[in-house]
Amino acid sequence: MDEQRRTKQPKTNPIVASSSSEEVSSLESEAVNMNQEEEDLVCRMHKLVGDRWELIAGRIPGRTAEEIERFWVMIK
Template structure:
């Protein structure tokens, strides 16, 4: 049984580290706010081109592909 417990402990540590990373990332994603015109344009563009964030960002002045993707993920 000791071998089983020893095997279990190392598996726990990476999971905890992974969870911590995800929490930090999700906090950064909450900062994206879009106005109604931007939201409408992003929704229409996504229907046309899918997850091509660079292409969509080219149609939304002042927004990066990362901002558009974060907005989309948080909204859906």
């Protein structure tokens, strides 16, 4: 019984680890161009509501939550 305990290794899920790093790299790879008004609004809204990208995007016509998040990741 003691021998079995020593040989057991903790199980890891390599799929989870690789998918999370892929998300970060894909977010950072696409640049989002915004005008100064949009940038200011994103910064002010983020101070108020945090990472609620859909809420922020709702205040900027034509922008998606994904674009806003990508922009925020790029400027940090």
